[in-house]
Amino acid sequence: MEPILELIDIKTYFSVRKGLFKTLTVKAVDGISMTISRGEVVAVVGESGSGKTTLGRTAIKLIEPTSGKIVFKGSDITNIKGDIKWIRKEAQIIFQDPFSSLNPYMTIKQILEEPLIIHGVEDVSEREEIILRALNNVRLSPPEDFILKFPHMLSGGQRQRVCIARALVLNPSFIVADEPVSMIDASSRAEILLLFRELQEKYSIGMMYITHDIATAKYFSHNISVMYLGKIVEYGPTKEVLKNPFHPYTATLINAIPDPDPENRFRERSIVPGEPPSPINPPTGCRFHPRCPQIIDGKCSLSEPISREVDLKHFVACHLY
Numbered sequence: 001m002e003p004i005l006e007l008i009d010i011k012t013y014f015s016v017r018k019g020l021f022k023t024l025t026v027k028a029v030d031g032i033s034m035t036i037s038r039g040e041v042v043a044v045v046g047e048s049g050s051g052k053t054t055l056g057r058t059a060i061k062l063i064e065p066t067s068g069k070i071v072f073k074g075s076d077i078t079n080i081k082g083d084i085k086w087i088r089k090e091a092q093i094i095f096q097d098p099f100s101s102l103n104p105y106m107t108i109k110q111i112l113e114e115p116l117i118i119h120g121v122e123d124v125s126e127r128e129e130i131i132l133r134a135l136n137n138v139r140l141s142p143p144e145d146f147i148l149k150f151p152h153m154l155s156g157g158q159r160q161r162v163c164i165a166r167a168l169v170l171n172p173s174f175i176v177a178d179e180p181v182s183m184i185d186a187s188s189r190a191e192i193l194l195l196f197r198e199l200q201e202k203y204s205i206g207m208m209y210i211t212h213d214i215a216t217a218k219y220f221s222h223n224i225s226v227m228y229l230g231k232i233v234e235y236g237p238t239k240e241v242l243k244n245p246f247h248p249y250t251a252t253l254i255n256a257i258p259d260p261d262p263e264n265r266f267r268e269r270s271i272v273p274g275e276p277p278s279p280i281n282p283p284t285g286c287r288f289h290p291r292c293p294q295i296i297d298g299k300c301s302l303s304e305p306i307s308r309e310v311d312l313k314h315f316v317a318c319h320l321y
């Protein structure tokens with residue numbers, strides 16, 4: 001498959017002021033490499049604070065990386081500053097909150113028309129045709145019933161459909177979907193995810209699907225990257241990782257998924273013990289060691305594990321392997 005996005009040893013650090021004279025460094029993303037191909041969905045899974053949102057934004061240059069290399073559609077875009085219009089057209093993002101990501105003073109038609117105007121679709125009837133098709137694609141139909149509405153006149157699920165339509169009007173080859181269903185009603189989530197999947201397949205879009213919910217990644221992604229405190233600790237084909245997780249953190253995330261089978265409703269579910277440490281001062285050695293149930297004394301707190309291929313295309317960074 002043709003790679004759309006290649007991230008090579010990406011680090012994204014932020015400086016935060018502490019008091020008057022002290023500056024601390026937050027290592028939000030700390031040495032991540034990843035490739036996403038056309039038509040492929042890679043889920044980036046982890047608790048909040050793991051750095052997954054920063055990774056998604058860095059990947060499409062909404063945030064500048066501190067170091068590393070970003071290759072998009074074969075071009076090194078790491079240091080591009082001026083002409084990024086083509087990247088904005090080719091790489092879209094869908095935000096977590098459909099409420100705040102739509103301008104409340106614009107109609108749905110204006111919201112969908114704006115990127116088309118910015119990117120040079122001058123013909124009014126062509127724009128109208130694209131907008132109607134996009135609304136039909138996301139099942140807001142008949143589209144004529146929606147184009148003159150304002151965001152507040154729609155439900156949360158309908159607003160997120162508008163966000164998806166807005167991401168699709170420019171026919172992108174890559175989308176970062178940042179927790180796209182976490183803020184909408186549980187009843188609409190499955191429907192929106194299915195729609196997402198259908199459109200992603202139809203247009204063969206490469207996608208980074210960011211989520212804290214490993215259960216949704218199961219239905220939606222080809223590969224999973226499990227992220228912990230700025231690093232990828234496990235990566236592999238989704239089915240394999242979920243069936244046979246190697247990293248203790250991944251295993252605990254999977255074990256915490258509620259079982260829909262009523263027979264198993266009393267099954268004991270594990271949770272990851274404690275809170276994630278601060279990315280300002282991450283633990284030495286393996287960053288997961290203060291919370292790991294399988295810590296190897298005298299080793300895990302001292303040396304950082306390197307990612308190794310322990311099964312076909314299945315990588316893990318853990319001293320147990």
Ligand code: SF4
Binds near residue numbers: 286318320
């Ligand atoms: Fe646990 Fe050690 Fe593996 Fe880290 S390297 S996950 S502390 S066993």
